Amino acid sequence: MAENLNNSTEPADVGEAVIPPHHSEWRRIARVFVRRKISLIGLIIVVILVICAIFAPFIATHDPLKTDLRDVHAPVSTKHFLGTDELGRDTYSRIVYGTRTSLTIGVIAVTSSGIVGMAMGMSAAYFGGLVFALIMRITDALMALPGLIIILLIAGLVGGGIVVVTFALAFGAIAPTCRMMCGQALHIKQNDYVLAGKAMGMGSVRMMVTQIFPNAFAPLLVGMTMAMGMVVLAEAGLSYLGIGIEPPTPSWGAMVNEGQAYILKNPLLSIVPGGAIMMMVFGFNMAGDGLRDAIDPTLRGAI
Amino acid sequence: MAAILEIDNLTTNFYTEYGTVKAVDGVSYYVDEGEIIGLVGESGCGKSVSVLSAMQLIQTPGKIDSGRVIFDGEDILQYDSKGEKMRSIRGGKIAMIFQEPMTSLNPVLSICRQLTEALEIHLDMDIQSARERAIELLSMVGVPEAAVRIDDFPHQFSGGMRQRVMIAMALSCNPALIIADEPTTAVDVTTQAQLLELMNDLVTRLNTSLIIVTHNLGVVARYAQRIYVMYAGRIIESGPSEEIFENPRHPYTIGLMRSIPRLGEKRGGRKLIPIDGMPPDLIFMPPTCAFLPRCTYKTKQCQEEPWPALRQVGEKHRTACFVDIGEKE
Amino acid sequence: MSDAKNDHMVEVQNLKMYFPINRGLLKRHVGDIKAVDDISFFIKNKETLGLVGESGCGKTTTGRCILRLYKPTSGTISFSGTDISHMRDKALKPLRRNMGAIFQDPYSSLNPRQTAGSIISDPLKIHNMASKKEMDEMISELFKMVGLDPRMTDRVPHEFSGGQRQRIGIARALACQPSLVICDEPISALDVSIQAQIINLLEELQEGLGLTYLFIAHDLAVVQHISDRVAVMYLGRIMELTSSEELYENPLHPYTQALLSAIPLPDPKAEKIRQRIVLKGEVPSPANPPPGCHFHPRCELATSDCNVEIPPLRDIGGGHYVACLRV
Numbered sequence: 001m002a003e004n005l006n007n008s009t010e011p012a013d014v015g016e017a018v019i020p021p022h023h024s025e026w027r028r029i030a031r032v033f034v035r036r037k038i039s040l041i042g043l044i045i046v047v048i049l050v051i052c053a054i055f056a057p058f059i060a061t062h063d064p065l066k067t068d069l070r071d072v073h074a075p076v077s078t079k080h081f082l083g084t085d086e087l088g089r090d091t092y093s094r095i096v097y098g099t100r101t102s103l104t105i106g107v108i109a110v111t112s113s114g115i116v117g118m119a120m121g122m123s124a125a126y127f128g129g130l131v132f133a134l135i136m137r138i139t140d141a142l143m144a145l146p147g148l149i150i151i152l153l154i155a156g157l158v159g160g161g162i163v164v165v166t167f168a169l170a171f172g173a174i175a176p177t178c179r180m181m182c183g184q185a186l187h188i189k190q191n192d193y194v195l196a197g198k199a200m201g202m203g204s205v206r207m208m209v210t211q212i213f214p215n216a217f218a219p220l221l222v223g224m225t226m227a228m229g230m231v232v233l234a235e236a237g238l239s240y241l242g243i244g245i246e247p248p249t250p251s252w253g254a255m256v257n258e259g260q261a262y263i264l265k266n267p268l269l270s271i272v273p274g275g276a277i278m279m280m281v282f283g284f285n286m287a288g289d290g291l292r293d294a295i296d297p298t299l300r301g302a303i
Numbered sequence: 304m305a306a307i308l309e310i311d312n313l314t315t316n317f318y319t320e321y322g323t324v325k326a327v328d329g330v331s332y333y334v335d336e337g338e339i340i341g342l343v344g345e346s347g348c349g350k351s352v353s354v355l356s357a358m359q360l361i362q363t364p365g366k367i368d369s370g371r372v373i374f375d376g377e378d379i380l381q382y383d384s385k386g387e388k389m390r391s392i393r394g395g396k397i398a399m400i401f402q403e404p405m406t407s408l409n410p411v412l413s414i415c416r417q418l419t420e421a422l423e424i425h426l427d428m429d430i431q432s433a434r435e436r437a438i439e440l441l442s443m444v445g446v447p448e449a450a451v452r453i454d455d456f457p458h459q460f461s462g463g464m465r466q467r468v469m470i471a472m473a474l475s476c477n478p479a480l481i482i483a484d485e486p487t488t489a490v491d492v493t494t495q496a497q498l499l500e501l502m503n504d505l506v507t508r509l510n511t512s513l514i515i516v517t518h519n520l521g522v523v524a525r526y527a528q529r530i531y532v533m534y535a536g537r538i539i540e541s542g543p544s545e546e547i548f549e550n551p552r553h554p555y556t557i558g559l560m561r562s563i564p565r566l567g568e569k570r571g572g573r574k575l576i577p578i579d580g581m582p583p584d585l586i587f588m589p590p591t592c593a594f595l596p597r598c599t600y601k602t603k604q605c606q607e608e609p610w611p612a613l614r615q616v617g618e619k620h621r622t623a624c625f626v627d628i629g630e631k632e
Numbered sequence: 633m634s635d636a637k638n639d640h641m642v643e644v645q646n647l648k649m650y651f652p653i654n655r656g657l658l659k660r661h662v663g664d665i666k667a668v669d670d671i672s673f674f675i676k677n678k679e680t681l682g683l684v685g686e687s688g689c690g691k692t693t694t695g696r697c698i699l700r701l702y703k704p705t706s707g708t709i710s711f712s713g714t715d716i717s718h719m720r721d722k723a724l725k726p727l728r729r730n731m732g733a734i735f736q737d738p739y740s741s742l743n744p745r746q747t748a749g750s751i752i753s754d755p756l757k758i759h760n761m762a763s764k765k766e767m768d769e770m771i772s773e774l775f776k777m778v779g780l781d782p783r784m785t786d787r788v789p790h791e792f793s794g795g796q797r798q799r800i801g802i803a804r805a806l807a808c809q810p811s812l813v814i815c816d817e818p819i820s821a822l823d824v825s826i827q828a829q830i831i832n833l834l835e836e837l838q839e840g841l842g843l844t845y846l847f848i849a850h851d852l853a854v855v856q857h858i859s860d861r862v863a864v865m866y867l868g869r870i871m872e873l874t875s876s877e878e879l880y881e882n883p884l885h886p887y888t889q890a891l892l893s894a895i896p897l898p899d900p901k902a903e904k905i906r907q908r909i910v911l912k913g914e915v916p917s918p919a920n921p922p923p924g925c926h927f928h929p930r931c932e933l934a935t936s937d938c939n940v941e942i943p944p945l946r947d948i949g950g951g952h953y954v955a956c957l958r959v
Contacts, residue, residue, distance in 0.1 A: 031320070192741035196804065199699045200755040201721075201728035210754075214745035345823040461914055491686035491850065493911045496894035500910050518824060521896030525903035545900045562828035564857035566895055567880040574835075575857070577828035581793050 032294035039290025045283030052099040062090035064097040064250045073266045083268055085258065091268060094250040095276055101251045102280060105166050106231045110224050113173035118220060121181025122208055125189060135178065142175035155243040165244045169231050180223055184216035218295040225288035229281040236277045252277050306333040307479055307512050313370030315356045322586040326352040328536035334480060337510040341523030341544065344533035347582060350516045354482050358393055359384035395425040398473035402485035404465035408457040414468055415453045418475060425476045440471040445501060463494035470502060480512040487522065499526060520559065524548055532556050535583050535593035538613065542620035552622040554600045600626045641812055641844045642675040642698060647707035649693050653919060665919045667693040669868035672945065680838065680845040682859030684852050688918055689865040691848045695814045698846065699733055700724055729759045732805030736817035738797035742789040748800050749785030755807040774803040779833060795826035806837065816848045831858060852895055856880060864888050867926040868918055870945055874952040884954045887927050925957065933958040
């Protein structure tokens with residue numbers, strides 16, 4: 001008996017006095033990331049990039065916009081870690097500031113499309129009937145639009161720039177988010193706790209905010225993390241085509257484009273931003289992958 | 304009578320991230336030829352895992368750590384789980400019926416195909432005679448218009464009919480033993496009655512042995528000759544079913560009998576006596592009797608000594624308890 | 633049964649609940665699933681009415697109609713003398729306070745992302761039953777009432793066992809001190825040794841708080857144990873309704889008789905001498921029920937008028953109602 005009491009993990013006949021240990025969801029998620037090395041690497045990349053974006057002025061060694069025509073196409077040195085470009089701007093500093101551009105556009109586009117898409121999807125699923133039909137037809141229409149051509153059209157009409165690009169990318173991400181949220185919410189709606197809420201007279205807003213949203217959000221978060229990678233890639237593509245970020249602002253896509261002309265003379269100019277894009281997309285996708293495994297209840301216990 | 308299947312000291316553990324789940328902990332039981340036995344217990348007591356282990360159908364993180372499963376004089380645990388020998392036993396000499404017929408039947412194959420497949424593999428039948436045999440089996444299990452319905456797909460059958468198809472599949476290769484794992488849990492009472500009567504008739508007629516794994520004491524009372532009661536991975540009581548029901552000797556079995564409402568009891572008549580507490584966590588198993596925290600008969604000895612082994616309390620009646628609870632107390 | 637009596641908490645009359653089947657591109661209405669097809673009954677104050685039947689018989693739908701989770705196709709449901717069958721949500725909200733609901737599946741009936749305390753406080757918040765200060769006190773009172781440790785209020789549902797989760801569900805149903813509780817299969821998802829704990833808890837709470845129960849289950853033994861009166865449903869209709877003892881001692885409807893004999897008894901000796909009525913065939917689809925008496929295709933006693941005439945649920949004396957032409 002004495003042996004029993006010494007061992008705290010044993011819910012022996014001490015009965016009601018002992019309450020079982022608390023299992024935290026966060027610890028489980030942390031465990032998944034620790035177990036899955038590739039997801040951990042993805043997460044670390046994302047964290048490093050976020051730090052770069054926030055503390056860009058401290059991490060960069062030069063002003064990314066300052067030209068120095070006496071020192072163009074400088075080689076790698078202790079002064080310029082990655083050399084300089086055709087206008088003598090420090091490539092390393094431009095890459096650091098480029099993180100800011102990419103992440104700003106990515107975060108704004110993904111969150112704004114997320115909010116709009118999730119609200120639409122949840123309303124469609126919750127109210128059903130006419131609301132459902134209407135919202136689903138709108139998303140059908142949105143999905144039928146060729147995204148790139150619309151962006152080119154908008155850019156052609158009002159010019160490019162960060163605002164237009166962000167808006168265009170956000171617009172394109174609404175329909176898929178809406179669809180996903182709608183599917184999730186429809187699934188969650190079938191649970192008895194939604195019925196229990198109705199039986200106690202819970203209003204629609206409260207129901208959506210406290211019952212449906214928290215349960216639908218986790219998979220959506222995974223989708224949004226992966227969407228970040230896609231948006232970053234799309235922004236780079238647009239900038240590469242010259243309709244994204246306007247020239248002086250450092251943008252990885254634009255840097256690849258500009259460096260292309262000097263690919264033989266100074267290959268770092270396009271290889272480094274290209275690699276940065278790849279890293280960011282990889283980072284978000286891998287982190288998203290890990291997140292999906294972490295929150296998948298069917299894997300509970302297996303990982 | 305000779306035992307057709309004998310499970311000896313079987314231990315199966317599941318190695319999860321939280322620790323080792325001792326699902327089956329040194330379990331032994333046997334079935335005689337033509338006998339029906341019941342394996343009774345609540346969810347997580349190891350009743351299903353023990354039969355799945357015997358058939359080597361345990362998947363990771365589960366592992367059979369020790370024990371022997373003697374069938375036809377040979378230890379079939381020694382066979383390779385995916386090998387020729389094990390496959391000829393599984394579905395051939397020992398057939399299984401599962402709880403959820405929809406997941407055990409392949410939705411894209413016709414009933415005919417699923418029934419004849421086993422016949423062709425295990426009994427080397429040609430297509431025509433296999434089909435005839437399949438129709439015969441279907442009508443035997445009471446599927447009306449068997450010759451027409453044989454070409455239907457599983458979703459065209461109701462739950463009860465699907466379970467009949469499962470029974471037909473189990474019988475198809477004239478098995479020596481059928482293991483029915485919660486065969487009627489997913490169906491309604493009147494359907495349950497139909498299926499149990501059917502199974503009882505068939506195994507008696509064909510002299511097949513049957514293991515019924517169930518949580519429902521009533522299901523085994525009518526059909527089983529002997530009963531094993533399991534709790535927390537071990538057998539805690541075994542004996543002829545009349546003995547178990549009329550003179551239960553383990554506090555858990557006694558508790559179960561007292562806690563179930565009987566038909567015909569008046570409102571406000573007998574108050575149910577529940578078993579307090581919960582079954583133990585199979586990861587953190589105490590060295591003492593696992594039922595101890597919920598037991599109303601416990602003594603000092605129970606708290607000091609390890610979990611007692613089964614001991615004889617009557618002819619063929621065994622229980623794993625120190626306390627001698629008198630007959631008909 | 634038509635005049636609303638004072639001691640009837642719930643009065644259901646000619647309730648029909650049809651779910652439309654829509655097919656094709658234009659969602660053409662091609663038929664109805666007649667989940668509940670013209671039933672009438674009442675529940676007296678402080679009694680337990682058991683509703684028993686096999687899956688698809690409409691017992692759950694009946695419960696949900698009374699909770700007004702569904703809008704009935706026709707018929708009236710009056711609750712404490714008020715007709716709620718076609719009330720709007722807004723008018724219904726204050727009445728909902730007086731009705732609690734316990735669901736079958738202790739896993740899907742609790743929001744996995746809410747703590748147990750927050751789940752129980754939801755009804756209190758919705759009906760403004762407690763100030764922020766009183767809330768914690770009330771939650772821990774409710775926890776104690778259903779036999780849970782109040783120190784576990786901040787745990788999420790998956791940290792509780794099945795039986796404990798069902799206790800949380802019961803606490804939620806009772807939070808607003810309702811007079812009527814609809815228990816929809818509250819124990820069928822639980823283990824045998826836990827079922828008795830919950831049955832006893834429900835009985836104690838009824839006694840202590842003067843509750844009225846509608847107890848829906850498929851297990852006749854359990855229903856009989858807890859109910860004063862029992863209604864047996866088959867394919868959307870009530871076949872027989874009488875007191876618990878009478879139903880066991882003197883079942884008159886052939887379906888009730890078959891149902892009783894199908895229940896396996898945990899008693900080998902009684903089982904060996906018992907005659908079992910094994911019903912032929914299967915329950916027809918509620919989308920296309922047989923004409924006349926719904927049970928006639930499987931009935932031993934059926935005659936030619938059984939497939940024409942719908943037998944009314946009539947009182948054969950002493951509050952024993954049977955819907956059968958042959959009785």
